[in-house]
Amino acid sequence: MTAPPARAPLLLGVRHHGPGSARAVRAALAAARPAAVLVEGPAEADALAGLAADPDMRPPVALLAHAADDPGRAAFWPFAAFSPEWTALRWALDVGVPVRFADLPAAHTLAADPTWGDGDEDADDAAPAPDPLAELARAAGHEDPERWWEDAVELREGGGADPLAPFEALAEAMTVLRERHGSAVRPRDLVREAHMRLRLRAARKEFGDRIVVVCGAWHVPALALRTTVAADRALLKGLPKVRTELTWVPWTHRRLARRSGYGAGITAPGWYGHLFAAPDRPVERWMTRAAGLLREADHPVSTAHVIEAVRLAEGLAALRGRPRPGLDETTDAVRAVLCGGSDVSLGLVRDRLVIGDDLGEVPAGAPAVPLQRDLTRLQKSLRLKPEADGRDLDLDLRGGTDAARSRLLHRLRLLGVDWGEPAPGRSGTGTFREGWRLSWQPELHVRVAEAGVWGTTVESAATARAAFLARTADTLREVTDLAERCLLAGLGDALPAVLGALADRAALDTDAARLADALPALARALRYGDVRGTDTAALAGVALGVAERICVGLPAACAGLAPAAAEAMRDRLDAVHTAIALLPDPKPDPGTEPDPKPGSGSDPGPGPGPGPAPDPPSEADAVPGPGLLSDRWAGTLRRLAGGERVAGVVRGRAARTLFDGGLAGTRETGRTMGLALSPAVPPAEAAAWIDGFAGGAGGGLPLVHDERLFALLDAWLGAVPDEVFPAVLPLLRRTFGGYDPGVRRALGELAARGPGAAVPAAAAPGFAAEPDAARADAVLPLLRLVLGPEVPA
Structure with missing residues (x-):
């Protein structure tokens, strides 16, 4: 069977993360059967494209590019299951067609000024960048661009007799818009489009004319433009460049709902994912999911409620002249029927379904810095799965696994990877219980990459960073806080450097207020070290020295204070009193x-x-x-x-x-x-x-x-x-x-x-005049069982 004649090269203009666009792309690719596919994305990612077909790869995911020498300089290119680019990528890999990324290399993107290409804000005649979606909606007589796009593209059933016709109509409309707003096109877009044209020429030279390009609809007229190779290369000449590293990282639906990457944030990723995945009757299936969610939250929702909600959504769509119920109609129906008019219950549906907490997965074979691999190993061995939805974690530090989890979370915080935040009110000073609030966000992959400069494992990196912080700390309080954090993280190898810096600063600091600020952290560190079985003898000596110097210098420091300073000193007095109660008493000198x-x-x-x-x-x-x-x-x-x-x-x-x-x-x-x-x-x-x-x-x-x-x-x-x-x-x-x-x-x-x-x-009534010694002694056997045999008889 011979392939049908293709309109070569075939340019499929899409809206990023649009389920209707994704369905149309899939139908167009099946009809055109191209020899190669080009997808909008950083050109260096060609080597990573094959991982999209790995069974362990589950969107939403993102391409992460960061500067090798400065991991904090990073950029993301997110993909969802309903993204047209992801659909094209998976189609090409599934049928064995070569696939390439065509956008400007991340090496240039990361090297450029973040505001590059946004226009000259000082120019009085600078035209604002057009919003293509708003322009098309206005031309069609609609005030709401999102609603018009949903009616025209996302809610369409099937691609019609010619699956390529919608893309040709969209390309024609974009051509008119670019002719009208040519002066407002951003310089950044002109450079990106020049690079895409060069990549398209190279693909045609390698695979022939049967090439399909999947890109943002705004770029289609520029890619169809006839230019010379010299002109395109001239636009790219002199661009700054940095050495970059790329990998796949998990992404979240919640993060897709924000403007990120190339500014393609959407408002309802969960709803879009449902439209793309539902094989039929999307409204009925959506209402069923909403009813199940509300039932889990103990809301009385029956099958009859679901039927009535579907009927109401369809009736609203007919009244509003829409082809099918959209997000507005289904939301109104859920509020009125399933939630009984309550916006509180509706908030649960919006948060869990309309947006969603889906977290993607990336195969183990994806490139990663050594620190990330060690962290992944620890997460698996400690059964701490990263989750986008925040969850509470209560730890019993007397258990081996929970103690190891605590050390991992504290070490990550030392490295600036705030996967877990201590939960207020769940931990007490010196207790064996500890509470955390865990939430894994995609940006933490960048933090892990940044922390990779300190070591190849979490423990070695945290140790090196703690030693560095001890050397560069400006105040005594910073060093005492660091000593406490090292004890919490179980970083015994870092303690000598931290305690050395602590002893030096404590010996030189003569300000009683600063000493008073530092003592509570030292006392907590001693108590936590005792709970975790850490040797804190050296720390105890420093703490006792600081406490004695406070006893000597505090009366003079409290003289002649202004009201605000006196209030602060009162708080220090309370903190020092509590800290001294936790310190061991020194032995008197002979x-x-x-x-x-x-x-x-x-x-x-x-x-x-x-x-x-x-x-x-x-x-x-x-x-x-x-x-x-x-x-x-x-x-x-x-x-x-x-x-x-x-x-x-x-x-x-x-x-x-x-x-x-x-x-x-x-x-x-x-x-x-x-x-x-x-x-x-x-x-x-x-x-x-x-x-x-x-x-x-x-x-x-x-x-x-x-x-x-x-x-x-x-x-x-x-x-x-x-x-x-x-x-x-x-x-x-x-x-x-x-x-x-x-x-x-x-x-x-x-x-x-x-x-x-x-x-x-x-x-007082109910109390004897004198204590009953016999009744008091009766609790001693129980205290020995709880506290140990060292309790005196």
């Missing part, structure tokens, strides 16, 4: 004595002034000595609480911290409060003190749950003279007005009960 115990009466006194003397030890206020570092920190808090030059908000927070920790008794704290809020104290300073004592982190919840604290404030407030109360009221409103409504309501209920409600917990 021949030295620890700082005097807080509350013992031998404390040298706070700050430059003597301050109020602590209460004599009593049975109610007795405090056990917690350890050397804790003693020093308690002494620092006392100096802050009584320092005359220390900002009021810091003094108030220090007094509150001493009280909460049992380091200052009720009488001592009450006396401190009375002095800080006496009539002789300026109102602004008094307001800052009460804000530091009762405001800040945690709001008023401690007042609700700590009856001693409530009683303390209640007793002070009840002792305020009537003539002074109007001056005190604004101070209280400033602090208590920031509490949540529920907290204010609970405090009001406590106050309404009267003075008897605020009593020590030991005297």
